[in-house]
Amino acid sequence: MNGDRPGHALVLGAGMAGVLAAHVLARHVDTVTLVDRDVLPDTAEHRRGVPQGRHAHLLWSNGARIIEALLPGTTDRLLAAGARRIGFPEDLVTLTTQGWQHRFPATQFAVLCSRPLLDLVIRRQALGHGRITVRQSTEVLELTGAGGRVTGALVSTDGGAPTRLAADLVVDATGRASRLRPWLEGLGLPAPEEDVVDAGIGYSTRLFAAPPGATAGFPAVNVASDHEVGRPGRFGVVYPLEGGRWIATLSVTRGAELPTREEDFLGFAERLRHPIVADLLRTAEPLTPVFVSRSTGNRRRYPERLPEWPEGLLVLGDSLTGFNPVYGHGMSAAARCAAALDEQLGRDEPVGTHRIQAAISAVVDDPWILAATTDVGYVDCRTRATDPRLLGMDIQQRLGFARAIGSRSIRSPEICEVVTDVMSLNRPQSELGSNRFLSLTRTAELHPELTGPPLRPEELAIVDLDPRSLRSGPDVPLVRG
Ligand SMILES: Cc1cc2nc3c(=O)[nH]c(=O)nc-3n(C[C@H](O)[C@H](O)[C@H](O)COP(=O)(O)OP(=O)(O)OC[C@H]3O[C@@H](n4cnc5c(N)ncnc54)[C@H](O)[C@@H]3O)c2cc1C
Structure with missing residues (x-):
């Protein structure tokens, strides 16, 4: 692609990033081929290529809005299938690092449901276009190309003999495990620089049958880590899922032991900074074994920095930047990449892949710096970074500033x-450094500190919990704001 519009685009990987990219490409090119090594299920079931699909997922409003704009009707379809739209901060009971969050009226939202349901609904919406062909059970082996240009990929279907798929534009959306580096090296091309901020996150998840009415009438619950006291992070969430279920995900940073056995799950939840997660799970019935995932550090590639980035190649989604999932930014980042691709391909003046890649890389900067900055503060976080914002004094100032903002x-x-606007990616993170915001942090009136989970009596009744058994005590104001 040298500024000409591509006739055939090949998308590698049919995860969230690849599916949205294929949909967008179908608006601008003649034909799109989307390949994945998995068989893509017709129902909301787990598949091997998306191991994270076992764990709690939250689609922030920024991603939900972009997907809705690309694929109108998606949110309604998700809600009709049992997803829940959670208002933030009102519908989340959360113990942050700085204390309990007041349940102020919602200003943003997130969609909560199982990852397989989310993928199914979005895939059905996105891939219906007649220009898109999906090749399942097809493994990408390497990129093909010559003269600094990528011209397709070598693939194998059902383990058969390798065949060549030619394309004017190849999009790498193969996720965290992308083999982009060896693929580029195989073509004699340099690989992009890479930053890693790896707090050693581990995830452990179990599904439960929730008490009747709880998935609709009880808030989502989050207990954040206590890492600021110099110990490894330990977190827990309970989110509602379709089918009257709860998904409970417990997670750690490096140095804390992840509960991997059923008999350890509740005990770990009990020892979080507040036992609300364990209290809730005791009212529910386990439906599954414990599922475990690791290697979920932040990792960013910088293809846009390479002056000789090959024509005909783009990289997006987790393959471009993978995030610590605790912040729930990965799917929204994938949606932002697709929207940036759409915008670039829709320009009157056709542009080369280096410029398109730069535009895609720019939209992952906010989620990257939000996640990486926080994670650098964890005990034994392994950082190998070129991003100056993550180095030296700058990072100490950023961490101190984040703590001060968090407590207010x-x-x-x-x-x-x-x-909330910044965390949900609806406003740029630079807003936090604006004069307007800094002055607000000095002048805003603060509500009294909460000393326990701000649960309403009618919510406690749903899960049959006695307010006195919660550490808040009955004399603490339950909900303010
Ligand atoms: C534990 C965990 C929890 C998460 N929670 C959240 C959350 O709450 N909110 C959120 O927004 N994000 C979350 N994320 C991140 C989110 O899942 C991803 O950012 C998002 O799905 C985008 O992924 P992707 O499509 O780029 O890659 P992937 O989902 O990894 O998809 C890659 C696809 O490529 C295919 N593939 C890979 N290699 C090949 C090959 N060689 N040949 C053919 N096919 C191949 C795979 O089969 C797969 O289908 C979480 C991630 C993890 C790990």
Whole structure:
């Protein structure tokens, strides 16, 4: 692609990033081929190529809005299939690192459901276009190309003999395990620089039958880590799922032991900074064994920095930047990549792949710096970074600033609104350094600190929990704001 519009685009990987990219490409090119080594299920079931699909997922409003704009009707289809739209911060009971968050009226939202349901609904919406051909059970072996240009890929279907798929544009969306580096090296091309900020996150998840009414009438629950006291992080969430289920995900940073056995699950939840997760799970019935995932550090590639980035190749989604999943940014980042691709291909003046890649890389910067900055603060986080914002004094200042904002955000609706906009990727993170926001942090009135989970009596009744058994005590204001 030298500024000409591509006739045939080949998308490698049919995860969230690949599916959205294929949909967008179908608006601009003659034909699109989407390949994946898995068989893509016709029902909302787990598949091997998306191991993270076993764990709690939250689609932030920024990603949900982009997907809705690309694929109108997606949100309604998800809700009709049992997904829940959670208002933030109102419908989340969360113990942040700085304390309990007041349940101020919602200013943003997230969609909660199982990952297989999300993938199924979005895939059905996205891949219906007649220009898209899906090749399943097809493994990408290497890229093909010559003269600094990528011209296709070598693939094998059902383990058969390798065949060549030619394309004017190849999009790598093969996720965290992308073999982009060896593929480029195989073509005699340099690989992009890479930053890694790896807090050693581990995830452990189990599904439960929730008490009747709980998935619709009880808030999502989150207990964040206590890493600021110099110990490894330990977290827990309970989210509602379709089918009257709860998904409970427990997670750790490097140095803390992840509960991998059924008999350890509840005990770990009990020892979080507050036992609310364990209290809830005791009211529910386990439906599955414990599923475990590791290697979920932040990793960013910088293809846009290479002056000789090959024509005909783009990289997006987790293959471009993978995030610590605790922040729930990966799918929204994939959606942002697709929207950036759409915008670039829709320009009156056709542009080369280096420029398109630069535009795609720019939209992952906010989620990258939000996640990487926080994770650098964890005990024994392994950092190998070229990003100057993650080095030296700068990072200490950023961490101190984040702590100061966090402690006010949980107590001020005005500050919380801006922070929630930034965390949900609806406002640029640079907003947090604006004069307007800095002045707000000095002048905003703070609500009293909460000393326990702000649960309403009617919510406690749903799960049959006695308010006195919660550490808040009955004399603590339950909900303010
Ligand atoms: C534990 C965990 C929890 C997460 N929670 C959230 C969350 O709450 N919210 C959120 O927004 N994000 C979350 N994420 C991130 C999110 O899952 C991803 O960012 C998002 O799905 C985009 O992924 P992707 O499509 O780029 O890659 P993937 O989902 O990894 O998809 C890659 C695809 O490529 C295929 N593939 C790979 N190699 C080959 C090959 N050689 N040949 C053919 N096919 C191949 C795979 O089969 C797969 O289908 C979480 C991630 C993890 C690990």
